[in-house]
Amino acid sequence: MMRMALLVCALFCIAAASDPADRLPDPASEARARALFQEVRCLVCQNESIDDSDAELAADLRKVVREKIAGGMSDAQVRSFLVDRYGEFVLLKPTFSAANLILWLAPLAVILLGLGLLFARTRQARPAEALSPEEEARLAQLSQIRPD
Amino acid sequence: MIVEIGSLCLVLALVLSLAQILLSVAGSDRPLLAGAGEGAATAVFLALCIVFGALIYAFVTSDFSVANVVANSHSAKPLLYRVAGAWGSHEGSMVLWCLALTGFGAAVGWFGRDLPADLRARTIAVQGCLGVLFLAYTVFASNPMVRLSEVPLEGRSLNPLLQDPALAFHPPLLYLGYVGFSVVFSLAVAALIGGRVDAAWARWVRPWTLAAWSLLTVGITLGSFWAYYELGWGGWWFWDPVENASFMPWLIGAALLHSAVVTEKRGALPGWTLFLALSAFTFSMLGAFLVRSGVLTSVHAFAVDPTRGMLLLAILGVTAGAAFALFAWRAPSLAPGGLFAPVSRESAIVLNNIVLTAATMTVLLGTLYPLIREAVDGNTVSVGPPFFNLTFTPVMLLGMAVLPFGPMLAWKRGDAIGAAQRLWVAALLAVGAGLLALALASPRKALASAGLAVGFWLVFGAAAEIVERVRLFRAPWPEVRRRLTGLPRGAWGSSLAHCGLGLFVLGACFETAWKIELAEVMAPNSRVALGKYELELKSSSVVDGPNFLAEEGVITVLKANRPVCEARPQRRFYPAGGQTTQEVAICARGLDQVYITLGERRAMADGRPGWLVRAYFNPWVQLIFLGPMLMALGGGVSLSDRRMRFGVGRKASAKAAAT
């Protein structure tokens, strides 16, 4: 039931990307297309790339990408073409831009902050002072009350 | 009548939870009232057992006078799925949530005899507050016992994909894990109120965390396995918001497991451990909210209910807000605890916590970022698997690279060179395995080979820890044996869990990098190659199922011209809902699997009929599911450690008094 959302796609998205009828003749181009498919969102699906989705729009997008690749576009050109046409929403990997800086740098920031705190804290480390005779006496007294 | 008894018990549970709060709050310094509060907690749990039983009864007997049964069941469903239907709906799952919540609350009373009386009473009071919030939500906004005046003839739900054993047991385990963290949360709030957060407190937190985390591990793994074989394209993790929702409490729980050890052994990091204890359950509630409200699934409106979502968000806001406000107020007054050197067990664990926190932040931001961007500048963006692969994976790899050092270091001030000396064999073996993969596996993939080296590093590192502890090869055999039997379960548990993580990394790297994919239109009696295997489509026939019609392909998997197994993938049509599903056929060969699905019928070039067959050769894929199971087992073994059990101290002193 936690996976209800996935069910939707299960009904429609039956790994359509590898359909032999649509493949590009050149294996290298096809491999590039497949890699790109995984970065492009199926716009009507929930959270699925067009590589996984069997929705009609995904099939259209695959066709577009394959055509562009066959037409000699580079991966970056295809991406910017798709963004121009559908907006940034179409990319499953957000661009590394100012607006997305927090998203991309947060993990690094957490790690640096954590390491800084760790370093600052461990610098103060000193060996604990030995127990004073008075403390030893209290400890012995405590042991007498309840022998372990 | 049974349904109405359930309905009454649900209300009874709510009111008794209120009594539980009042009695336990007043009971922090009055034993009589504390006892009454514990009694109320037990009564709440028993009442909810009756509610849950009544609900299952209504589902099993197809009592269509209950609105929830009508919406989520059908008399033609097999018994198991009628039972599972009881927690398959939103209303039912909230009952399960409350059942687990109050069960853990009652368990604090039963097993918490070793907790200081005031801490125990306050914990039960906080647990009661959580119970009241969720029970009130269940009674007034999501009541599963609502009756219909017009009783329909048949129920409405017969979704074929949900009728699956893994999916029947996935939610209860997941919920037990989620809600298990509620005890940790309550213990933290109670400790903040009492102002005493010390080594003893950390020891009481640990078993609850271990139990919740292990259950969550099993739940997530089951869900992943279900997606793998039911959805039909061989993926096992999709970085879907729903999955992320369950993954975040898991990551925080793992961090808490480790930091609680530091607080227990050294009295250090009490504030941080408290913070994690509060966060784990907050993330659990966030998960419930994300899944149930549908804020992130706006395109496909499954289980979307904005009103209920807002109510759950309100519960989340109230509980987490109050708890963290209390934390901000009381934490500065906590004693800082013991100090430690940069190279020490403590530092290693802190590093682990930094990594896990960064990983959680990555998942959290990635999951919520589309909402954040939309709120800030109105742009819609997507954050999908490519993002997580680029950020989450390196962060975790960093942690794994230093993981085996942790157990080799002494507390307070460790000996880096000594640890390296103990680990050089493991490191050598791991690097060797990675190089071997680079040389032998085709196509050659450097990153994946490095990933394999990390996986082996974890596995051999875990083994090295045991070897080191029993002084294998260094001490005479009798001593080794003595040490082996004397080794605490906790040590076995952590080694098992670390080894399981290594196995998972091995499986994930190998499967992702070297899986072989195939999609061919096959005529009967034709063969295609899939890596070192060959598939031969023998025949295809129509099969008449209980509530579906299926086309079944009989496909022989051959290796070196010898048949190794026969696969029968199906393409099913369920006329009731007009759905088509694929039943995957899996041939397990050692750690590998050949994964086959049957697609639609197509005319071949020569006009003969053919079938679109998709197949994957998934090498080492079994490790992806076995590894996490081993981690959960490690958690269970640690939990069975004598030192972790409650009441040990009392029994030991009783024995001492007797002798």
Next chain:
Amino acid sequence: MIFFWVIAAGLSAAAGGLVLLSAQKMRQASSVVEDPAVSLLRRQMSEIDDLVARGLLDSVERDGSRAEAARRLLSAAERPARQRKSGGDRVVLAAAVLAPAAAVALYLFVGSPGTPDATLGSRVAAWRAADPSTLTAGQIAAVLTEVSRERPADPELLRNLALARQGAGDPYGAAKALRQAVAVKPGDPVLWSLLGEAFMTLSDGRIGVDARRAFGEALKLQPSAPAPRYFLARARVESGDVAGGLADWKALLSDLPDDDARRAGLAAEIASVQQTGKLDVDGSAPSGPQPGNAGSGEVGAAIRNMVAGLASRLKGQPDDPDGWARLIRAYAVLGETEKQAASMARAQQQFKGRPDVLLRLKTASEAPQ
């Protein structure tokens, strides 16, 4: 009802009792208990020696760690014990009584006191005992499903089950029952023919592979059977062989006895196809010579009674789209084309301005064959 309140009272008392009992147990427990933290810290101190023995702690570190642990132990042991108060008996008693009472009061608002369970089993048992004429097609189907579990090899029963399911708007269930029936009694041409019709219903009236195979079986068993002959001929027309289909239909027409009520419909359809060269898909569903299947046995009578009741009710309260759709579908099941046409006209008059209802009525008139 009384039984329910007895149980409710029992449960409330048990809840209150549990609270009292648990409080009582705490009263008996010894009042002087050492702080559990102290014993825990004691154990921790003894673990330090253990660590030294394992080589995880050298002797220099040992002293430091021991000092640390000892200080924690001392501070815990010397913490002034909290003053534990006694009393609170009246609060406990009040809670044990008031909470269950409040719960029952709240339940009266939230729950549906007195509503009995309605398990499917008990409802079916009640329908089985009831006069069949008072039951709807769906209820009859549920009863027959139950009976067919006891007598799974009764083809007549399965046939009636199929008809009842068809009448209840469950064509898939009908087809399933018929598949079972032909498996039990493969020599019955009527069952095969009905199965073919059920397959047709499933594929929106088209005669697909499965339906054709079923009609073929029926014809093999009884070459003169009118229904399969009619449908197989229709299938020929459907697949483009208009001339062949028409020839088959004409042969069938000449074989039907003169007083057969079905002649008129068939003749009209032949004329229509001859004129247009294709099937009249927009018109009402094939009105060919189907035997009046639902006429036999108790179930048929029950359905007829139900239909009559519905018809008379609709006369009094005509503003009921659901009712009309059900009535029209029921007439289709019974093969009463005239009554169906009449009620269709009446309903169309009633819902003139509501195309959505009209569409539903049309679907209903076409649904079962």
